[in-house]
Amino acid sequence: QLVVFKQRADLTAGSSLSLIASHAENYNQRKGDYDISAEDNGYFINTVDTENSALELRLHYKTALLKTVSGLYYSEDKLRGTSSSVDLPYTISGLRLRAAADLAADRNATTKAVYSEADIHLGSRWTLTLGARYEENQADNHSALTVTGAQLMDPVAGSTVPADFSAVLKPILDSDNTAPSGDAVFLPKVAISLDITDQLSGYFTRSQGYRAGSVDFVSEGESPSYGPEYTNNYDLGLKFQQGSWFVQASIFRIDYEDMQIGVRVDASNFRTDNAGEARSQGAELEFRGELGAGFSVFGGIGYVDTAFIEYEDDGVDYAGNHFPNAPRNTANLVVRYENSRGLYADLSWSHSDGSFTDRENSDRLRADSRDLFGARLGYQGEQMGVELYGQNITDKFYITDRFNSPSLGIDAAYVGDPREVGARLSYRF
Template structure:
């Protein structure tokens, strides 16, 4: 293995040397520049390191987007974040609004509703691990931050891949607000708004909401059935800021959201024997071939609404206990229910239909002490507790319209006889209770060796405990008569249950150096280890051997980067290169023939790559942003389904990703202003699975969006016209080989959408 790894380190070291030379040279030139003026790049303050800092002062790879930038690029759900972050991808196997992020090739292919991915999502520092509690949150945001790499020494929940932070606007004491309303194609109408005021000089409140409704764009040609991929949702958030003194503040947020649209549609592409894989022909019927349909049409007979209800309560307190010392407490409670049912075969047949259900409750407490001394040494010391309880149920409804025994009746006997011949015309339903508890203590330390050179480090100790209880999988007839207990596999008790559990402790950490030049430009390097805890397999259905506990993931990361502002702050250039050693990646391995699903670990992988992000303001009326991400992933050791995967690429890891945008203040006059915005993003080809099947990979594609807006001179009124996916590009967001049922399973990206939005500020 050493001779294979050495070239990766050599590449990394050469790139790091080049970056260091370029930044130091740029710094030497910039020392003669004039002081920054108002024509420079907008500064973004981030809290990526749990301190309010300029983005350019943070020695980690982080992308940040202000609320104004989110509006211009019309980013109104978490899936859209990928359009501005290099090396960030998303799969939507469980539908839009519940994204599964992949960052620098670190991803999760498990779509089970009991799982939490290696890229964590935080709302106002509250970890939202489970799909059922994510809800509607992309409204009234101050900014979004995306941190790459392990985050264990600073963030409450340890993750291997990174973190996506959504930060809502805090209440202010000024009385103000805004209201937007819009209309678009697919009969989309939407509105967002917020209002805030001070109740005296110590209490401020803010209320915000979001609402959207749109018809489905996936045209369902089956008579009486609705179009799919619709939108019907709202979110409410109330915030209270208590600031009794300059030494203490408390922000309390309460929110709720509801999604209740017709669910996503599945493009099921038939194999040579059609959807059904010849089973219908075997029993005197006809398999299905999607004859005469376009790629955005289907004939789905199973179309229940998606239902996702969330409730959340969080309290964040900051107490300046002494000069240079602050205690921060983040307490939270979350509750969510998620029901989503898909017509997996996308046809009028009942080859495979799957309703998923999860009910989740979570409580969490993050408590930390932060120093802000004037000396050389500072620290963050913290403790974290998280307890998550999930009830999960999934039902594989297989061949519910096939008369296996030919008696002219569809009932439990078709299930029993089908099991005998390997064609289970059954409902195969499992359910279980899962409880996960995590305790952690963490530290982040900085020591200024000189005024320019800083040593950083931190450790984290984590103890995880998981209990899976009341697990049962049953084969049930179409008439709901129970036929067999499949897991635990009792021959005498149809209602027998089983369980699993684990306990695991882990020590991980980070060490790094950063050097800041006299002009403020920076280079940095770090070595870190990330950890993701054990997981239970929610997709165990047919055999007790499928019920397993996946081992924890670990990620060793080496990273080096730079942050620069040049040309009187009119040019900002940030970049990083990295090497990852990835062990025991967890993912669902789907057998395409039997659809048996095992939760497994992939032994070893290697990822090298980098990002380069640019912002430029060549003239005061034009702002240009762009980014490029490069990945080279390779499986070093792993055998699945008796196939050696060595040398294959990881899933959701395209070699090249690009994004860019241009903002032009085209007109500024006494009567108002006109702003033109255009943006786009490109992704090279990628695989959605580790077997690297060319048949179901996503080819390279690019998406383009635009917006034109008018504002009155007093900035009170505005009107904008927007369009997304201008070229109406057809592309996939996830694909799975289920050829055992005669088709490939595909989620699709959104088609072209457009509309008008008006707003008023008060």
């Protein structure tokens, strides 16, 4: 559920005030095999209930030489999550048990920010952009694990003895943890752009990015916290615009400090590490334009090279390794037809190189490269619309993630969506 309220008031000929209020609620429940194996090693039911409320006030001001926006932002986020494990094998003091437990996690967070950005025209062709954002984040985090049942397993038959042994596990596994987290950050931005000709312009941007720290919810011991992530971002590019055609090319570099890295704990769970330093650099090209007779095209290509510069965990040095799930080359292309009677059709292609799925860069755990094709054919009137569509129409089989654990006897592969064809009907009122 999502509700958004927007209100705008013109104060003077060059200034206006905007108010944006929103409230969103989301509920999700998922049942799955605990260890993704053929064996009967239990299952889980995960439930996540989130709620977000946000309020933003923006002041816009514009003259012939200056264009600014300034604002105040406040939001509240509430999360309630539970994970129920059922019939999970567990060994303690030589006893083999099937256990059931509930993990509950709560997070209440607030974000406060003040920001401003201004475009300053320096003559007829130069524009200087200055911006800044100050943000504070605070969160109360709580997690608790409760063993709800345990039965002794017959080591020969594999069946369970109908008696409750949860009293054996509760003193070891039951936990109740509270961990606050919070940080504050100041993020500046500076950019300069030059109109080289009426169609061609160049720009350079230097900005700082940030992602708040938090706490990982775990089933044993204290909930480990991880710190915020900071980035220094650099972009250098060219833009070309003539008629319906637009082309933009850029090179970029991102320097990370305390980068947040998801480290797989088991087949279904991750914890978060802070890498010391890392970097990402590459180039991008995007374009769009009309071909005539109702046809148009848009697409892009991207190249990115990633590397940990300073990152050590449990005595293992990951410096020089690439980021997980970071394909080096990507591309996409869409050809579209549309006429004045409301008929339209398009063909799409996307490509992604294979990539490592773990910080160790294990060759046996690589995701596959893939070329995916899609198509749409439809009609859109003033109110009624109908569309036939196809995704992954060649039914390409490709692996998106892998997980291997010799201790658990698991060698799992996660695969991409198969071919999907369908129809959509829409009505506007």
